[in-house]
């Protein structure tokens with residue numbers, strides 16, 4: 048007997064899961080198509096599975112219980128965030144992974160090896176697996192097991208789906224999304240950078256800028272990329288509204304997208320590096336597409352991988368403002384000076400985004416720069432406490448049903 052998409056999604060929704068984020072697989076076709084057609088269930092299209100995990104992790108920080116759907120071929124794309132984001136910060140996600148190349152199944156050659164190692168690979172990266180429900184009768188118990196495991200460990204959990212598990216469902220809805228090119232605003236065009244990066248960070252992190260621009264008492268949230276940017280932010284001043292993405296290079300902007308989409312009343316600023324932004328440029332595509340008006344993407348471009356010894360990146364031949372405009376950001380601008388940076392942040396926090404500020408900064412950093420002394424789990428807990436209380440209270444129903452809190 049096959050699983051019915053409606054039954055599975057109804058139960059998942061009842062238990063508080065969503066949004067569903069992923070990259071399709073033919074085994075997932077009926078489930079994803081059904082979700083797309085359901086107006087009350089959200090499906091976020093990701094460009095790759097690593098991005099899906101990062102967006103989902105941001106959504107989790109914002110109080111959601113996301114699900115990531117992927118083919119096992121995409122496991123390679125999620126190893127980095129699973130090991131250096133979800134494991135480190137203890138961010139649980141439910142993964143639905145299809146099992147291409149299952150032994151005994153006639154499948155394509157490209158799935159053979161991944162089919163053999165799917166369970167082992169997930170086990171190695173500390174993701175507990177169970178088979179996806181085989182019939183409607185099994186759904187509730189399996190979902191409850193997953194919730195209980197994630198509540199107890201705060202680690203991701205995977206359902207592995209065999210071929211032909213879910214009954215047929217044909218997609219009815221086709222979305223037409225008009226493309227609107229973003230505006231590239233007049234910036235500055237000096238020959239060389241003027242600001243030290245830590246000076247630029249101090250301007251972005253200045254709470255007086257945010258309080259002038261935001262509603263009274265509203266806190267802006269800052270998500271900073273791996274390496275010395277997070278370290279400089281921490282040593283500028285450590286605060287609960289700052290989330291230091293210590294690993295998962297390039298994922299900070301996707302995490303910020305997940306937070307921004309589900310905390311629309313908060314201003315979300317991502318402090319990115321040029322190396323990080325270039326490592327995962329798919330993030331700019333999704334930010335432009337999903338268009339959170341509360342997101343400000345700041346790329347601190349020192350044309351180098353400063354954190355690993357100052358090696359050059361390829362950013363000198365990239366126009367980030369052009370890319371942002373072409374991806375549909377509301378505005379983008381290139382700045383060099385402290386005054387222009389402060390003015391631009393002020394404007395971006397008032398006007399609807401998403402916005403990109405490309406800040407050219409000097410190379411170099413303090414040789415004695417330390418590392419955050421607060422642990423990733425502490426960072427996560429205080430960040431969620433700061434932004435998330437009303438949502439989590441609203442979701443108390445699930446916790447009591449399954450005996451335990453989700454985080």
Ligand SMILES: Cc1ncc(C[n+]2csc(CCOP(=O)(O)OP(=O)(O)O)c2C)c(N)n1
Nearest residue numbers: 274275276296320321322323351352353354
């Ligand atoms: C996937 C991955 N590859 C490589 C590294 C090593 N690494 C840590 S920080 C960093 C450079 C980041 O560059 P950028 O975002 O420009 O920031 P900056 O180093 O200039 O502070 C690299 C390569 C890593 N952490 N993760």
